[in-house]
Amino acid sequence: MPEELSANTLRLMCVHAHPDDESSKGAATMAKYVREGVDVLVVTCTGGERGSILNPAMERPDVLDNITDVRRQEMERAREILGVRQHWLGFVDSGLPEGDPLPPLPEGCFGLSDLDEGVRRLVREIREQRPQVMTTYDERGGYPHPDHIRCHEISARAFDAAGDPDAFPEEGEPWQPLKLYYNIGFHKARMQAMDAVAVAAGLEPPYKEWLAKWEDKPEDRDRITTKVPCADYFAIRDQALVAHATQVDPTGRWFAVPLDLQREAWPTEDFQLARSLVDSSRPEDDLFAGVREDAQAQA
Numbered sequence: 442m443p444e445e446l447s448a449n450t451l452r453l454m455c456v457h458a459h460p461d462d463e464s465s466k467g468a469a470t471m472a473k474y475v476r477e478g479v480d481v482l483v484v485t486c487t488g489g490e491r492g493s494i495l496n497p498a499m500e501r502p503d504v505l506d507n508i509t510d511v512r513r514q515e516m517e518r519a520r521e522i523l524g525v526r527q528h529w530l531g532f533v534d535s536g537l538p539e540g541d542p543l544p545p546l547p548e549g550c551f552g553l554s555d556l557d558e559g560v561r562r563l564v565r566e567i568r569e570q571r572p573q574v575m576t577t578y579d580e581r582g583g584y585p586h587p588d589h590i591r592c593h594e595i596s597a598r599a600f601d602a603a604g605d606p607d608a609f610p611e612e613g614e615p616w617q618p619l620k621l622y623y624n625i626g627f628h629k630a631r632m633q634a635m636d637a638v639a640v641a642a643g644l645e646p647p648y649k650e651w652l653a654k655w656e657d658k659p660e661d662r663d664r665i666t667t668k669v670p671c672a673d674y675f676a677i678r679d680q681a682l683v684a685h686a687t688q689v690d691p692t693g694r695w696f697a698v699p700l701d702l703q704r705e706a707w708p709t710e711d712f713q714l715a716r717s718l719v720d721s722s723r724p725e726d727d728l729f730a731g732v733r734e735d736a737q738a739q740a
């Protein structure tokens with residue numbers, strides 16, 4: 442933990458699978474908390490080595506040959522834009538298996554790594570950084586990428602293990618985070634609201650195709666416990682996303698709805714409070730609800 446952080450600093454740890462996930466899931470929330478004086482640390486499980494290049498302008502040999510370095514540089518830029526600190530957990534991207542049947546995961550990847558090893562590394566981070574609040578993905582990974590599911594698994598286990606003196610005793614003094622949240626960003630109600638506001642403004646509905654195929658997917662709106670108002674930070678979120686140039690096409694549909702319309706349609710980022718050791722009334726609008734009082738009392 443950096444020395445300038447006093448005991449009563451509010452600290453948020455956001456655990457993500459790949460560089461770019463932090464900019465697409467809860468980024469405006471992080472930007473807001475940073476600017477309110479909260480210490481925000483992103484822990485990135487893998488280096489994103491197997492991410493496909495999703496921006497045609499970046500499909501160049503010099504990028505492909507140096508993808509690991511390029512993605513580190515992109516992450517550094519996004520980190521600066523968001524104002525967060527960022528650590529790597531040091532695992533290797535599993536890639537998104539595609540095809541029928543699905544190919545096996547590549548040897549040595551995060552998805553095949555020893556679960557205890559991932560938990561151990563994250564427990565060490567938690568004990569060093571002492572966050573009161575953590576975020577991760579839900580048990581389905583938010584979307585079915587093996588690294589996202591693994592990210593959930595190690596985060597949920599490390600949340601408990603970090604406070605347990607009998608777990609990984611060689612990894613530092615126990616520290617029990619107080620709240621664990623899942624990012625619930627990509628849900629039907631939000632996509633519908635974005636499409637509706639686009640149509641009302643005379644634009645093409647950007648998410649029409651996704652919505653048409655949504656039936657078989659669970660609707661996550663019912664899981665939301667916490668809506669963090671962060672519309673003033675959507676522009677920073679978009680800058681951070683665009684910094685991941687190999688992964689994000691700036692002409693793509695994530696940017697199809699102008700920000701003023703997005704602010705009108707859905708001005709929050711949404712979360713599910715999965716675990717809590719403090720009391721807070723629902724619905725919440727603050728990840729630190731029930732925690733601020735405690736942290737101030739410690740000062």
Ligand SMILES: [Zn+2]
Pocket residue numbers: 458459462586589
């Ligand atoms: Zn990812």
